[in-house]
Amino acid sequence: MTDLSFVALACGLIIGLGAIGACIGIAIMGGKYLEASARQPELMNTLQTKMFLLAGLIDAAFLIGVGIAMLFAFANPFVG
Numbered sequence: 001m002t003d004l005s006f007v008a009l010a011c012g013l014i015i016g017l018g019a020i021g022a023c024i025g026i027a028i029m030g031g032k033y034l035e036a037s038a039r040q041p042e043l044m045n046t047l048q049t050k051m052f053l054l055a056g057l058i059d060a061a062f063l064i065g066v067g068i069a070m071l072f073a074f075a076n077p078f079v080g
Contacts, residue, residue, distance in 0.1 A: 011069040018065035
């Protein structure tokens with residue numbers, strides 16, 4: 001296998017594992033939000049604001065991984 005195939009494999013792993021991690025993180029957070037809002041409905045607006053903030057941060061971490069993968073795919077610093 002060539003260096004380019006390893007780069008393609010690494011990019012696929014970065015994006016794939018990042019997507020899986022973001023999906024699991026948002027799913028767990030959404031479940032905990034529903035639990036908390038069922039226990040204390042008066043805090044639903046405050047919890048919803050915090051949930052959307054955390055969802056944005058989780059997605060931002062995934063998009064940073066996508067950006068790094070695109071860096072390796074198009075401007076690979078390891079290929080001489």
